[in-house]
Amino acid sequence: MMKDPVLECSDLSVGYGSEDIxxxxxxxxxxxxxxPLIGPNGSGKTSLLRAFLGLIPxxxxxxxxxxxxAPPGYVxxxxxxxxxxxxxxxxIVSMGLYPELGFWRLHNRNQKMRIDKALDRFGLLGHQSxxxxxxxxxxxxxxxxxxxxxxxxxxxxxxxxxxxLDAVSERYVLKHLIDLNKNKGKTIxxxxxxxxxxxxxxxxxxxxxxxxxxxxxxTEAWKQIQGSFWEAEA
Amino acid sequence: xxxxxxxxxxxxxxxxxxxxxMTIVCAIIGVFVVLKRIVFISIALSETAACGIASAxxxxxxxxxxxxxxxxxxxxxxxxNYENSRIPxxxxxxxxFLMASSLSILxxxxxxxxxxxxxxxxxxxxxxxxQQDRNILLLASAPSVSFFLLFIRPITYTFxxxxxxxxxxxxxxxxxxxxxxxxxxxVSAASKTGGVLLVFxxxxxxxxxxxxxxxxxxxxxxxxxxxxxxxxxxxxxxxYREDLPxxxxxxxxxxxxxxxxxIIAELVKRLKIKGVPEAx
Numbered sequence: 001m002m003k004d005p006v007l008e009c010s011d012l013s014v015g016y017g018s019e020d021i022x023x024x025x026x027x028x029x030x031x032x033x034x035x036p037l038i039g040p041n042g043s044g045k046t047s048l049l050r051a052f053l054g055l056i057p058x059x060x061x062x063x064x065x066x067x068x069x070a071p072p073g074y075v076x077x078x079x080x081x082x083x084x085x086x087x088x089x090x091x092i093v094s095m096g097l098y099p100e101l102g103f104w105r106l107h108n109r110n111q112k113m114r115i116d117k118a119l120d121r122f123g124l125l126g127h128q129s130x131x132x133x134x135x136x137x138x139x140x141x142x143x144x145x146x147x148x149x150x151x152x153x154x155x156x157x158x159x160x161x162x163x164x165l166d167a168v169s170e171r172y173v174l175k176h177l178i179d180l181n182k183n184k185g186k187t188i189x190x191x192x193x194x195x196x197x198x199x200x201x202x203x204x205x206x207x208x209x210x211x212x213x214x215x216x217x218x219t220e221a222w223k224q225i226q227g228s229f230w231e232a233e234a
Numbered sequence: 235x236x237x238x239x240x241x242x243x244x245x246x247x248x249x250x251x252x253x254x255x256m257t258i259v260c261a262i263i264g265v266f267v268v269l270k271r272i273v274f275i276s277i278a279l280s281e282t283a284a285c286g287i288a289s290a291x292x293x294x295x296x297x298x299x300x301x302x303x304x305x306x307x308x309x310x311x312x313x314x315n316y317e318n319s320r321i322p323x324x325x326x327x328x329x330x331f332l333m334a335s336s337l338s339i340l341x342x343x344x345x346x347x348x349x350x351x352x353x354x355x356x357x358x359x360x361x362x363x364x365q366q367d368r369n370i371l372l373l374a375s376a377p378s379v380s381f382f383l384l385f386i387r388p389i390t391y392t393f394x395x396x397x398x399x400x401x402x403x404x405x406x407x408x409x410x411x412x413x414x415x416x417x418x419x420x421v422s423a424a425s426k427t428g429g430v431l432l433v434f435x436x437x438x439x440x441x442x443x444x445x446x447x448x449x450x451x452x453x454x455x456x457x458x459x460x461x462x463x464x465x466x467x468x469x470x471x472x473x474y475r476e477d478l479p480x481x482x483x484x485x486x487x488x489x490x491x492x493x494x495x496x497i498i499a500e501l502v503k504r505l506k507i508k509g510v511p512e513a514x
Contacts, residue, residue, distance in 0.1 A: 053397075055397055071403055076397045076398055080396070082269070084269055084271070095398070098399075
């Protein structure tokens with residue numbers, strides 16, 4: 001029996017301007033799943049994630065979100081963040097506690113410990129006073145992951161978390177995500193454009209291409225993309 | 235030097251208080267103008283405020299009313315999302331800047347005022363600030379800076395990472411609009427007293443100098459108005475002692491301090507011992 005879904009959508013359509021990016025998407029994401037959204041560049045993976053998060057309006061269809069009390073931990077694409085801001089790594093990670101702190105509250109001891117734990121988990125304790133600009137792309141990605149982790153949310157949504165990373169860093173990030181899923185029970189939804197990186201890590205994937213999103217076993221998805229232009233591109 | 239400052243405070247108390255008020259509020263808000271890379275917005279808003287003042291003069295209204303009304307219209311125009319637009323926001327700003335700066339001259343040329351009066355009204359002169367100017371500035375600045383500092387956390391988060399902030403439940407559009415309206419109000423009130431160039435200097439040069447000297451946002455927000463106060467007092471005193479135009483003296487001093495900060499920052503960067511490269 002399928003576990004209580006954290007996200008459910010039916011006949012979902014999203015788009016920008018006059019163009020439909022995705023149409024009639026039906027998907028159910030079970031709690032505790034590790035679900036990669038796989039597809040070529042421009043296929044609509046980010047749009048689908050943004051629709052799930054309520055960042056873009058739906059054209060049509062139904063979307064039911066059962067995120068619980070805490071909002072999901074979200075890791076946007078790095079290009080969304082301007083490194084000019086002189087904000088320390090620690091402050092960026094503590095931003096994840098905003099839903100608990102609101103406008104004015106300061107961190108209590110427990111929250112400080114959670115920040116330390118998140119920094120430690122991603123190997124950032126020694127870099128906590130550095131600014132975003134002073135970090136490599138891989139380190140920046142770790143900071144964003146730590147910020148998502150500190151929220152304590154059971155759902156993590158990540159948009160191309162390995163974009164711009166070298167192979168070693170990419171493996172490190174994916175290993176962390178698998179660990180969070182297997183050992184911490186987090187539901188993980190991530191956009192990724194290469195199936196071969198994830199085919200052995202995820203049982204099910206969501207194949208996003210040609211305005212459709214299909215929920216398939218990873219092996220089936222692999223067969224579907226064999227020989228396609230997208231596979232050649234990947 | 236101290237004697238000159240005391241003498242200045244005696245002779246031009248309104249100029250001193252107005253200058254301090256302007257620099258405190260503009261230097262704090264300006265930190266985010268620079269960080270959000272919307273420097274051009276501040277000069278366009280300053281010119282819009284000047285155009286509003288000119289329109290108000292022609293219609294026999296209070297100059298501030300004209301400045302606030304026109305700035306509010308422009309701020310609303312700028313708050314439109316230009317992400318998927320065919321034209322960039324910068325191009326719209328360019329049109330607004332040119333239109334406002336030219337229209338204000340055309341309007342006042344028909345107002346019947348003398349050239350000196352027009353220049354002072356449109357482009358302000360801090361040393362001529364009167365009690366009314368000072369009061370208007372205080373009235374506009376105190377709530378603006380208080381609101382800004384009280385809600386600095388959501389404003390900072392919205393500007394730093396809009397999408398993640400929205401996911402965390404922040405009303406990002408509200409905070410962006412609030413920021414632009416505060417900016418518009420402050421620029422309108424300050425432009426009438428200090429003039430367009432001085433406002434632009436306080437909004438851009440002073441915060442940029444602070445950003446060069448430290449990499450901690452809280453310290454930048456404290457340092458920026460302090461630098462502004464120092465350059466304002468320095469500029470006012472020098473202009474009084476040497477009989478120089480007040481606004482331009484403050485601007486030149488601010489830019490000189492910026493140049494010095496640039497050299498210091500570069501020297502510190504070069505002297506820093508480079509650490510071991512990151513593992514990844």
